[in-house]
Amino acid sequence: MSSENSSSNSDQASPFVRPAAPGGFAASADVTATQAASSPANTSPRKGAKNPARRRVVGTVARARLRADLADRDRAILAVLGMHRFLSTHQVQRFCFPASNQLRLDSAAREARRTLLRLKRAGVLQNVTPRRVGGIEAGSGVQIWQLTSAGHRLATETARPSAEPSWRYRAEAPTTRFLVHELAIADAHLASIQAAADMRAALQVQIEQRASRTYTGLGGAALRLTPDLALRLAGEDADGAYEDRWFMEIDCGTESLPTLVRKCEQYEAYYRSGREQADSGTFPLVLWVFHGIRAAARATELRRRILRAGRLTPELFRYAPADSVEQMLTSGGAV
Structure with missing residues (x-):
């Protein structure tokens, strides 16, 4: 400073x-809730561990069509996930669906969930931990999101100069600690x-x-x-x-x-x-x-x-x- x-x-x-x-x-x-699940020893994604989520292949033509159909907010979600790799639904909402009062906050939460599910169906996002975890949010489903391979390529293609993802896509499940x-x-x-x-x-x-x-x-x-x-x-x-x-x-x-x-x-x-x-x-x-x-x-x-x-x-x-x-x-x- x-x-x-x-x-x-x-x-x-x-x-x-x-x-x-x-x-x-x-x-x-979400940080505490995810941390409560487990504490593996590694600080980086475990090599060779594949993400159990089923992968959907998005070809070049389909990706070009998706790129043309992306709304500004879709691009913002891809960009912020390209920057951070992993985000909870709540974090995506705060980054891309800002709200100024409780009523708008509830509406923003619903819209964020709908948009994330739509992008998941399109094959550009996937859940990292599609299971329930304990901690502060015990009993609630803490959804963690990441880009798919196609989403990573889209984020790279649609990012402004010098803002494309700085990490390589890997289909490996991260450790909880990471x-x-x-x-x-x-x-x-x-x-x-x-x-x-x-x-x-x-x-x-x-x-x-x-x-x-x-x-x-x-x-x-x-x-x-x-x-x-x-x-x-x-x-x-x-x-x-x-x-x-x-x-x-x-x-x-x-x-x-x-x-x-x-x-x-x-x-x-x-x-x-x-x-x-x-x-x-x-x-x-x-x-x-x-x-x-x-x-x-x-x-x-x-x-x-x-x-x-x-x-x-x-x-x-x-x-x-x-x-x-x-x-x-x-x-x-x-x-």
């Missing part, structure tokens, strides 16, 4: 912070959208591979840093124009704290390389977002370890539970 025209108060507090009005955001229950992390990234993206609306700021978001940075380490080694998200918020407040930049790391409680500290060390190395500052003039704040019942305890312990390490710059890092991401962003990182 940076501020091109920071106030005197922000100068006194931290060179990284821009004070702003607070906000509020409730994280999606799926939970991807849904949590989508929740952080949604919180960022809400924060930008509250701040009346323009928002740019990069996800995972598109957020990656390369830099030169000790001895001239080529290194790569891959945040879960990279954000840029640009707007104006009482103090003038500002630009806040953030890196986000999503913690679902599945990695050890030493692993989190090592990721902080990667950010420190990238910060000391000066590459980001040379490209954009500032270095973003790094926001750790914690999910799960131990979120507060893990945030406290990570902060303690960063302070104790001595080799890290504590001012670079911020910490927030999943339901406080919007508030952290609208505050500009003020602590």
